[in-house]
Amino acid sequence: MDTLCSRMLLFLGLAPFMTLAATPPPTHQFTLDNGLQVLIREDHRAPLVTSHLWFKVGSADEAPGQTGLSHVLEHMLYKGSGKTCADEASRILESIGAEENAFTTQDVTGYHQTLAPRYLGVVFELMADLMSTARLHADDLAREIAVIREERILRTDDNVDAAALEHFTALAHFANSYRTPTIGWMHDLQRVDAGELRHWYESRYAPGNAVLVIVGDVTLAQVQPLAERYFGVLQKRPVPRLLRPVELQLPGERHLTLHRDVATPQLLMAFNLPGLATAKDPHTVHALRLLNALLGGADSARLPKKLELTERVLNHVETRYDERTRGDSLLLLSAELTDPPQADLDEVQARIWQEIEALRSTPPSLDELERARTRLIAQQVYARDSIAKQARELATFQTIGLPWRLLDEDARALAKVTPQDIREAASTWLTRERLSVVHVQKGGGR
Template sequence: MDTFCSRMLLFLCLAPLIALAAPAPPTHAFTLDNGLQILVREDHRAPLVTSHLLFKVGSSDEAPGQTGLSHILEHMLYKGSSKTCADEASAILQALGAEENAFTTEDATAYHQTLAPRYLGVTFELMADLMSTAALRSENLTAEMAVIREERHLRVDDNGAARALERFTAIAQLASSSRTPVIGWMHDLHRVNDAELRRWYETRYAPGNAVLVIVGDVTLAQVKPLAERYFGVLAKRHVPRLLRPVELESPGERKLTLRVSTHTPRLLMAFNVPGMATAKDPHTVHALRLINMLLAGSNSARLQKRLQFAEQLFSKVDSHYEDLTRGDTLLLLTAELADPAITDLDAAQARIWRLIEELHATAPTLEDLERARTQLIARHVYAQDSIEQQATELATLRSIDLPWNLRDQDAEALKQVTPEDIRQVAATWLTRERLSVAHVHVEKPHE
């Protein structure tokens, strides 16, 4: 296929995706007198609605010695309130056929429920009560801390890959508080007390420190009176300053060597880069998103094609760049060696570095760039099929003080990135001065 034909084929693939990416469904924004931000997005494709309540507090807000507080509070929130006994709120929601969950990240703690629209008022009443009158009883905390410590054992301490990533993150984010593990360090999980947790709850679960997003088969006229009835009565309280974890301009190259219980040696490489909330120019972030795809974001990416499939140096290669963060972030590459007997991780690192240097020196072809762009746009389009994913994205954007409709112009923003932009951004940000590396070796039985 000649160059002209290949470009036309890629354009024909991209055009329908761009068309599908717009327009966005009707979305309404308002703020209650107590400071609670609310977004309502109408999506009438199914008779369901999701309620996503996000608090702007996560592990990056926690001080040394108090790590894990945000995640602990997530566990404790359903342990009773002025209106409910322990776990009764979940039982009520389940009886209504709701799907519910909660999660904690470096930036936020969120609670979401998906159910029939006629029960939305029940969800609002329960969440408004839990965010204002949670019991946080000592006996419940003691029992729950045992559960959380066991969770850490299973997910981190007894998981070689997860333990390596946690240690690596701590050196990769040298000056940023995002280095704090969400679940907390084990020694802190043994000494958390009622008073600390109560202070965390009272200062961080204020209405003005929260975002409520409703997506589904509802209208603004239905949602607004319910929000005012249940959330509008909550008292306005002081809102803590929103921290933006930022990294040093030139943190310097860092290396970590670990031996953990794992089947094959692995390599971790991360570059300190800005997120959308801290970048001086959003164009840089869009270029980094595309670089992430070009390097290892799919089976057609460079590291997969050359080092996994062609040379068979690695059995698995992956990359991750999350641009919707409150502060600076990482572009992370992970690779597992295909042969457990090979232990020369320096040579493996050198092979990856040569591909990065190629990107420094030579812009990608337009065909490669269009392919990466199409994949990113497609992911966003497909994500709109889920009302839960829509709600998560909207809440995340508002929680880091970005416009809720930022992704509505995503396809057009990605189209503006040229091959030369990719080369320049790679040469600026993917440098040894911003690089952290972890060599993860297989721990021998006698070690």
């Protein structure tokens, strides 16, 4: 197939996704007098609505000695309030058929419920009460800390992969607070104080430090009066400065070797990169997203194709890059050797560098770039099939301090990236001065 025909077919395949991505549903935004930001996106395809209340507080905000506070507070929020007994809020949500959950990350703590639109006022009343009158009793805290410590043992300390990743994260984020594990270090969990947690709650759960996102079968006329009624009465309080964890310009090459009870040796590599919130030029970030997709962000990417399918020295290899962070980010590579190994970790690392150097020196073909671009744009389009995914994406942009409209402009931003942009991004950012490497070798120890 000649180049012109190839480009035409790729364009025709991309065009439907571009059209869909260019027609976002009606979205409304307003801010209550107390500072709470509210976003409403109409999606009338099903008689459901999802409510996401996110607070701009996560493990990146925690000082040494206070790690885990945000996650502990998430666990404690349902342990009783001015209107509810312990766990009563969850029972009420269950009684009206709501699916609900909560989570904590480096950047945010979020609470979300999906339910029939007629019960949205119930959710608002419960969440407004929990964010303003949570009891946070010391006895409940002691019991919940015991649960969290067991969670840490199960999910991290006794999980070889998770423990290695925790060490790796602390190494890769050399000079910023993303090195803090969301669940907290065990020695900090052993000394969480009820007064300290109360201060964290009162300072971080202020309305002005929160974003409420509603997506589903509702209108502005339905939601705004409910938001005013239940959230608008909450007192306005001072809001902490939004922390942006930023890495050193050139943190230097870092290496760590771990000996763990792994089935086969593993390799972890990461490059310190900007995110959308910290990049001087967002175009750079979109080039890095496509660079990630080309290198290892899909089964058909260069690293899996060469090292898994052709040379068969790896069982698995992938790369990840999360550009939607409040601070700087990482391009993270993880690889697992075959059993028995066909190469050692140094040899595999050298072969990976060959692929990186190829992108640093030679732009990808337009065909290869278009395939990667189509995948990313298609992911954005498919995300609209879920009201929960829509809400999560909208809330992410608002909580990291960027306008939600960037989400609807994403396909056009990706479309502007050229093969030369990919080469320049690789040459600028995938350097040894930004590299962290962890070798996980077979052997005892914890």
